[in-house]
Amino acid sequence: MAITSPMKTPASTTLPADRDILVCIFQRGAADGLNALVPWGDVDYYNQRSTIAVPAPGSAGGAIDVDGFFGLHPALAPLKPIYDAGDLALVHATGIPHGSRSHFAAQGLVERGVDDKSGPDTGWLGRHLALSTPASNSAFRIVSISGNVPVSLMGASEPLAISNLGEFGFDQDIIDSGYPAVLTSLYRSPVPFYAPARSALAAMDELQAASISAITPDNGAVYPNNDLGNKLMQAGQLIKSSLPVEVICLDSDGWDHHESLPAYIQQSLTELADAVNAFYTDMGTQMQRITVLVHTEFGRRVAQNASIGTDHGTGGLAYLLGGGVNGGQIVSNWPGLATPNLEMGEDLKITTDLRTVLSELLTKRLGGTDTSQVFPGFAGPTAANVFLS
């Protein structure tokens, strides 16, 4: 007898017209929002951060003015043209009011889209994907560009975890040996780990058929040769391939700047802005059907500490890019940085619940999944005018 070979899945190349491809970038480690989108018009910003503040526009190393009150950190200059083109919106003083200053607890809560532990233990994206009808049965519907599946995708049907597309597979002689086929037999349901195993075997076939390594950056885009640049370049390859990818998750690491924040955030923001700019350029007109979400687990303390850094805080900054974003605006409902206005007397308050933004994203850009099922118990509001419908 022969062993059945891994299933070839017919790939649909387009999503329904009401669904964008979502690229979700999680800034691990609590990214500082105040030195990224600088409230240079708030005098208390300079009082609280006497030696680490970004100078006002016009000074040496000063912020790039956006609206007369906020300005971008100079390292975010590559995002300014995207903002000016109306494809980037920034939501300041945002987050989920979970009250945790633990990275690990807070990342879990934000990825689950809940404000306390009693909420569902699946991820918010996982719930969305479980509720929305798959546009294909491809193994590539949901991809984590990483060695593992993030909490946000828990609850979705078998997301792929691929850290390097170019190395995902076997040489032809191994395939010809029947080794993948016999694994397909050994990892049959309900053998432990059959689901990721079968998914990996199917993905290898699809990836081979897609000739992904032949897909190169378009429109003169140059991805920075660093971790985030490499991940976004692969996200771009997947989107431009025939694979019917719908959600891509990836991490941007290293945002926990307890010490020497000015130097480290310069490096982190440069990596972010260069990589995102390259992705935006590479995608070109396809950005009309792509939404990029960048967010973190919580913002950082308003006042600086003794190590020229900042400790864990509350309100942070989220970035939204894409043709469907109501861009060229800053959503902030600014709470102010004078000590009496701070959360617990120390932190930037959350004035826009991140779930408000995510609800609007689901409604207007991801096919209208029922937000009350994705965010059970969330009282709203469910829109902040951040997206076009």
Add this chain to the structure above:
Amino acid sequence: MKKSPSNDLIIVLESLRNRREFLKLFAKGFGYSALASALPACGGGGGGGGNPGQSVQTAVIPQASSEYTALKRTSYGVHRDALSAIQNMGIDAYLEEQLDYTQIDDGNLEGTIQTLFPLTRQSPAQLIGGFPDNIATIAQQMTGATQYRQIFSRRQLYEVMVEFWSDHFNIHLLNGLGPTLKPEDDRQVIRTHALGNFRDLLHASAKSPAMLFYLDNFFNLASAPNENYARELMELHTLGVDGGYTETDVKEVARCFTGWSIRFPGDMSGNYGTFVFVPAVHDNNAKVVLQNTISAGGGQSDGEQVLDILATHPSTARFIATKLCRRFINDTPDQASIDAVSAAFTQSGGDIKTTLRALFATDAFRTSADQKFCRPAEYLAGLVRALAPDTPYPTDNGVLFFFAQSIMGQLPHYWPTPDGYPDKQGYWASTGGLLNRWRLSFLSFATVIPPISVFQIDYTTLLGGANTLAKIVDALTSSILMRPLSAADRSHILDWLVDEYGQAENVGLPAGTPELIAPLVAAVLVSSAYFQLR
């Protein structure tokens, strides 16, 4: 948490670029076609069609012996000799012997470590002399020494606990001055106390220059405290995130540790990388930590009092017990096991051996099996222990294995954040995680592929004279897996071999042929769930 090490890591990897090319050769599976042409009368073609009507057995994975399970849970993969030993002496006596690890003869293992990985034995003052040029070498040697011990040491439980505490008190090696500091932390904190007393371990960690640097306490000043260490001390090292502390406690603990620092490069005393308490920047006012008053003027003892409060706190016992049960039993341990282990921890004053004895006595440890997916370090060491139980150390001093573990995402001391590598199978059993193991399973070809012949597999012994396809499958199941296959899986493998090689299952094969077929069968066996469960 700490900033990203990505740039440093790139330096390390770049410095070894040539080796990487060589790894790619093996990682995609190599040279199989050369092997196939050497085989007699390949059937070719095979015949498609599949067999969708085949029935699926209900007993999915037959349980291994209790001795196998006890070994798999307390070692880096079942070694033939260890299995004989535990079968002869019984599980209790074997585990007791493992707990009394200093009495286990480990031959000249530490002498070999000294020879192959000398930087792992050096002090911060010695290592800073070659810094930063020595970063890549330190990284390789730290990994090499860890892997060497995991593969070859007879003190397997001790090495399991070394890894457990290395994760619990995780320090990222490539973090600023970390490469000069972590080797000493590994020796003086983790390896010294891994099967000792938790309070001693906690105090040693708190004063470890590597930890003081990694979690920023070296820069924790009375004028503006840095809370990083204080928070992780309670969240990750002792109480657990739900252990009953408040944000106020975090601030108070941070104040207690103000002034705990390290001597920096160029220190006048010549004692770079040692602990120092700096009274001038210590907050000498009174503090309240978890409802305990720390009196004013305590100086360095403030922090020491905090450590004692935390070490004896009931939440700490519960937290450590839960993590140990998760390591040795399953991802969601039962309350009875946690309670028993927690009680032993408390009653023994944090004695780690007593705590483990209680764990090994639980019903869950004794009667369950195959509850977890082994982590990459276990997989890699387990490959060698199963395939090549008598091999000498890799002739490339571990370079190949460095990349193998790098690809699988579990290089020792490389997890960037202070929570340590995850110990839940949901993290590791991903599509990419499985694929990487499958690629590494082709290390089974090490006998016949020169670039990776860094360890010696003796297929003649593993085969034990098997000379038909059926006998090959049975012999390698016995010698490599050391646990039974289900009838269905035996058929799947055998049907594939019959199809692939065009020989009936009971037909005698020409001399020398079984040794050529064995590597591919071995690759399949170690790629299966059988090999990766514990």
